[in-house]
Amino acid sequence: MTETDPELPVLDVAGLVDSGGQTYTFSLARGEAVALLAPGGSGKRWLLRVVAGLRSPGSGSVRSRAERSAYVFSSGGLLSNVSVLENLVLPLRFCGVPLREARSRAMDVLTGLGLVELAELRPPGLAADALHLIQFGRAMALRADLLFLEEPFRYLPAATADEVAAWLRDELERRRVSVVLTTPDPHDAERLGARVVRVGGEGGTARAFAAAEGR
Amino acid sequence: MVSLSGRGGESGAVGFARSVGDAVWSTPGVVGTVVLLVGDVCGRGLRVLARPRASGARAVLLRVTIDQIYFTGVEAVPIVAGLATLVGVTTIGVGFRTLTVLGAEGSFGTVLDKLILVELAPLLTAVIVAARSGSAVCTELLAMRLNDELDALAAHGVDPWVYVGLPRLIGITVGTACLTTVFALATYAVTLVSTIPLGIALPPFLASLAGAIEPQDVVLLWTKALLFGLAVAATTMARGFRWGHDSSDLPRMATRGAMDALITIFLIDAVFAVLVR
Numbered sequence: 001m002t003e004t005d006p007e008l009p010v011l012d013v014a015g016l017v018d019s020g021g022q023t024y025t026f027s028l029a030r031g032e033a034v035a036l037l038a039p040g041g042s043g044k045r046w047l048l049r050v051v052a053g054l055r056s057p058g059s060g061s062v063r064s065r066a067e068r069s070a071y072v073f074s075s076g077g078l079l080s081n082v083s084v085l086e087n088l089v090l091p092l093r094f095c096g097v098p099l100r101e102a103r104s105r106a107m108d109v110l111t112g113l114g115l116v117e118l119a120e121l122r123p124p125g126l127a128a129d130a131l132h133l134i135q136f137g138r139a140m141a142l143r144a145d146l147l148f149l150e151e152p153f154r155y156l157p158a159a160t161a162d163e164v165a166a167w168l169r170d171e172l173e174r175r176r177v178s179v180v181l182t183t184p185d186p187h188d189a190e191r192l193g194a195r196v197v198r199v200g201g202e203g204g205t206a207r208a209f210a211a212a213e214g215r
Numbered sequence: 216m217v218s219l220s221g222r223g224g225e226s227g228a229v230g231f232a233r234s235v236g237d238a239v240w241s242t243p244g245v246v247g248t249v250v251l252l253v254g255d256v257c258g259r260g261l262r263v264l265a266r267p268r269a270s271g272a273r274a275v276l277l278r279v280t281i282d283q284i285y286f287t288g289v290e291a292v293p294i295v296a297g298l299a300t301l302v303g304v305t306t307i308g309v310g311f312r313t314l315t316v317l318g319a320e321g322s323f324g325t326v327l328d329k330l331i332l333v334e335l336a337p338l339l340t341a342v343i344v345a346a347r348s349g350s351a352v353c354t355e356l357l358a359m360r361l362n363d364e365l366d367a368l369a370a371h372g373v374d375p376w377v378y379v380g381l382p383r384l385i386g387i388t389v390g391t392a393c394l395t396t397v398f399a400l401a402t403y404a405v406t407l408v409s410t411i412p413l414g415i416a417l418p419p420f421l422a423s424l425a426g427a428i429e430p431q432d433v434v435l436l437w438t439k440a441l442l443f444g445l446a447v448a449a450t451t452m453a454r455g456f457r458w459g460h461d462s463s464d465l466p467r468m469a470t471r472g473a474m475d476a477l478i479t480i481f482l483i484d485a486v487f488a489v490l491v492r
Contacts, residue, residue, distance in 0.1 A: 054366045071370035076363035081355075091371035093275050094378075096268025142371060 006030055008065055010146055010178045013051055015060030018043055018200070024060070026197055030145070031176035033168075035189035035196050042200035044182040045074070045150055051180060052148040066146035066178070068095065070139035074150035077135055078123040084134055085110070085119040088141045095142070102141075109137045128155040136164060147171075149181035153188055165191045245475050246482065249449040253384065256452075259374055260381040276382055283386025287348040287444075288393035294347070295340055299398045302335060303405030307413065323420070324427030327406065332432050333439075336399040338484055341443035344391045345476035349451040352383050353472030356455025357465050365456075376456070384448045391444025392437055399436060439487060443480050450475040 009027035016024040024047060028034055036044040049055045051062055052071055070091075071077070078087050088106035093099065110116045113133050123131055132155045139147055147168075153161040169192060171177040182199075183189060189196050263272055306327065314320045356379065359365050368375040403424070410420055454472035 049366070052370055054369055068372065069370065071367065073363050073367060076361075077367040079364050079367070080358075080362060090275065090378075091373055093271030094263075094371075094373045096266075096271055099271065099274070102271070138371065148370070 006176075010064065010066050011051070011180070012063040013060070014063075016047070016050060016057050016062070017059045018047070020200060022200065024197065024199075026195075028146075028178050028180060030178055031172050033172060033179040033181065033189075033192045033194035035192070035194040036180065036182045036199045037184070037186060037189060037196045038182075038199035039184050044199040047199055048148055048150060048180060048182050064146065066144070068142060068144045069146040069148065070142050070144035071148040072132070072135040072139060072150060072152055074154060075128070075131075078131060078138075080122060080124050083120050083122055084115070084126075087123065087134065088138050091138065091142050106137075106141045109141045110134075112140075113137050129157060129160065132156055133160065133164075136167075140167075143175075145175070145177055147177060147179045147181075149179060151183055151188075152181055153183075153185075168192055245450060245453075245479055248453045249446055249479060252449045252453050253445060256376050256380045256384055259376050263374060263377045272377075276378070279378070279382035280386050283382050284390045284393070286351075287344060287387050287390025289390075291343060291347055291390075291394055292397055295343060295394050295398050296401045298339060298343065299336075299401035300405045302331070302339070303402040304409060306331065306402070307406050307409045311413070311415070321423060324423035324425070327403070327424060328427040328429070328432055331402045332399055332428065332436050334484075336402065337395050337436055337439035337443055338480070340395040340398045340440065341391060341447060341480045342477065344387065344394065344444060345447045345451075345473055345480060348387050348390070349447045349476040350469055350473040352387070352448065353451040353455045354465070354469045356452065357468055360455070361462055361465070380452055380456070383452060384445070387448035388441055388444035391447065392440040395436060395440035395443075435487070435491060439484070442483055446479040446483060447476040450479050 010030050011028040013027070014025050018024075020043075026034060036047055038044045046055065050057050052069065053062065053064065054071075078084075079090070082090070085103070085106055088109065089099075089102045092102035092105065097105070107116065107119065110119050113136070115130060115133060115137065118126060118130060118134070123134070126134075132152075136152075152164065152168075156164060168179060172179060172192065179192060179194070181188065181192070181194065186196070188194075260276075263269065264276075266272075310326055310330075311320065311323050314323050314326065356365075359375075359379070365375040365379070368378055406424075407417075407421075410417055451472040454468055454475060
């Protein structure tokens with residue numbers, strides 16, 4: 001089997017330990033979703049960032065076989081000094097997509113999301129749900145095969161959240177995209193058919209992960 | 216009442232001496248950080264640009280670099296030209312009259328060459344760049360970290376050290392060299408204009424100026440300007456990139472970034488003063 005074998009897990013997480021002592025080991029197959037479930041302040045965001053490679057693990061290992069991944073932050077996460085369109089185009093340009101194609105792909109996504117009138121605006125000042133949708137748009141334009149989602153439905157109105165969930169289910173089934181999300185709500189895991197990993201247990205705290213990371 | 220005692224109940228004087236000692240002691244660390252950071256950013260940049268299909272990244276980086284050069288090297292021209300005017304007026308007002316009293320007015324060109332071209336133009340320009348672009352870069356990076364923008368870049372395959380760091384490194388360095396040239400030219404221009412109200416005969420004055428400027432002084436001017444610019448960019452970026460997520464720390468870290476830049480500039484200048492004769 002080679003590293004690109006579709007039968008291999010897209011993500012292997014082994015032996016990550018928070019300073020509360022809980023160990024996390026799980027794999028993620030292609031087309032599968034895993035929900036890191038915990039109440040607020042339990043350290044699930046830190047775990048997701050370690051799994052996404054944005055923080056170094058204090059212990060254990062994370063191995064990704066994804067060709068291209070995208071991350072939807074619960075807040076922020078968009079460059080504030082460039083336009084919404086440029087936020088979508090930039091990762092594509094660094095992936096080698098020609099400018100014309102990158103802009104056309106980004107405009108198609110924004111049109112599909114009903115955000116085309118925001119294309120030339122900068123993110124500061126835009127509504128929280130619009131900012132969240134723009135981040136989904138960035139993931140769509142990038143055509144990522146692994147998505148990391150921080151509380152993906154938190155800022156979205158119910159109807160929009162349903163549409164996003166439907167898109168995610170479609171991506172999981174049709175494109176065999178894999179998803180790791182954090183949420184305090186078991187219903188979010190159910191609507192994506194996600195396997196649940198409980199985070200932090202009784203004593204898990206965000207501070208515990210910060211300490212494990214050596215901050 | 217404000218306590219003057221330092222740590223562990225030290226008296227004010229001992230605490231002050233300790234803080235000065237700490238600052239001096241930390242200077243080699245700051246310089247080491249600058250060297251490592253420049254090497255790291257350039258290495259990452261080369262790796263990105265050497266990848267297949269890197270033309271998109273190249274175009275983006277070129278645009279961001281030009282924006283930085285414009286901010287550092289063009290938007291600051293009025294400030295630098297204004298300062299150069301004041302320095303030029305002061306230099307000719309005090310310097311030329313003093314030299315005339317001493318009967319050494321023929322040496323004014325040499326004084327101007329060594330004082331303005333070799334020392335003040337690079338140093339004062341770098342101080343302005345540190346205060347303006349340095350603190351702006353530091354604050355921008357801190358805000359980007361708070362807003363998860365740096366993480367967002369990394370998560371989508373864009374190395375933040377390359378997208379944010381490399382253009383600022385090149386832009387501030389090139390911008391500082393441009394501004395330093397503007398400073399030197401503006402000072403010389405003001406000095407020439409000032410000869411009219413002061414009643415100084417222009418032809419011998421021009422000859423004195425032209426005879427004093429040596430090619431190695433121009434090389435030294437640009438060498439210093441480039442190094443100072445590099446130091447400002449690297450020290451402020453080091454603060455910005457290596458900061459945590461504590462928003463209460465933001466103003467202090469931004470000030471520290473500018474202070475690191477100033478200390479490094481003066482240290483480099485001192486090394487030049489000792490080594491270059």
